[in-house]
Amino acid sequence: MERSRDVYGGRPRGFILWFTGLSGAGKSTLSQAVRLRLEASRPVEILDGDEIRTFLSRGLGFSKPDREENIRRIGYVARLLARHRVAVLAAAISPYRESRDEVRRLAAEQGIPFLEIYAQAPLEVLVQRDVKGLYKRALAGELPNFTGISDPYEPPEAPEVLIRTDQEPVAQGVERILQALRGRELLEPA
């Protein structure tokens, strides 16, 4: 809802950076690095997909409707925080385009800037890295709904920032995200 006075003393606006991409593509790494750059000068909160599953989505699985519901919940909390001027960094696989677009639309309805950050790397690279050992299990048929292997991932068609995490160093990806924020006057010039 709109407020009649600025009860925040002119502090920076809230916004949502929505990190999407396959498991292991670098969403958490990037969001944590962005947080480090922002948190000295403004409120920041990371909404991590795994954490949210523990705290808000216990009981939900990885079927399409359950994933959609999970994303809807992250979106709801992200808007609540962004409304109060927090820079929200949401990092969740969020494989369905329609779900991400719904969060974007609901943010726009409340005047909250929403930037989609696509952390991308070729599947072969992720399978090779396999930090959590999940790809191995998914390829062995042990994980029935594993995004990219046994479950679909619908890449963003027009992400505000696309980062090829197998080619760009983290610091460069972060810099491009900050640039995107500066371009929208969501961050002071460097």
Add this chain to the structure above:
Amino acid sequence: MERSRDVYGGRPRGFILWFTGLSGAGKSTLSQAVRLRLEASRPVEILDGDEIRTFLSRGLGFSKPDREENIRRIGYVARLLARHRVAVLAAAISPYRESRDEVRRLAAEQGIPFLEIYAQAPLEVLVQRDVKGLYKRALAGELPNFTGISDPYEPPEAPEVLIRTDQEPVAQGVERILQALRGRELLEPA
């Protein structure tokens, strides 16, 4: 987590006012009235039990474990917001003492002030009022888990504020809540 600098420019601290009580006892009325008094000078957010059920707890019912999970989720979101200096007004029946105490404990762990506000009125009065027509249905045996009729309500043992909503006018209840905040230096003196 702790922050090294005050990125909020000395704005007021966040806190949680947790309104508990039977359906129709006045939780929403009181929380909305408190919001009106606070929102001119500071960020405020109401977390309404019914709204949360729509956005974060679709699929949860009214069994004990489901109610506990619902309260846990409201508590999680309340802490996220309060951490960013929002005055959070949570209004949910929250019938189980243990659930409310858990939210209180987790808030305390993060240094977030938590005040339990007990909106109380005798069951006879609520049955007589029956604004939503729910007591009639519950007494007819149509609502199997209706707090106060077919489901337990465990009253707070030491609420920070107890308001007898059948005896006190709303304005007086609100004033006592504001006094409790002033007493804890969470609100400027009147």
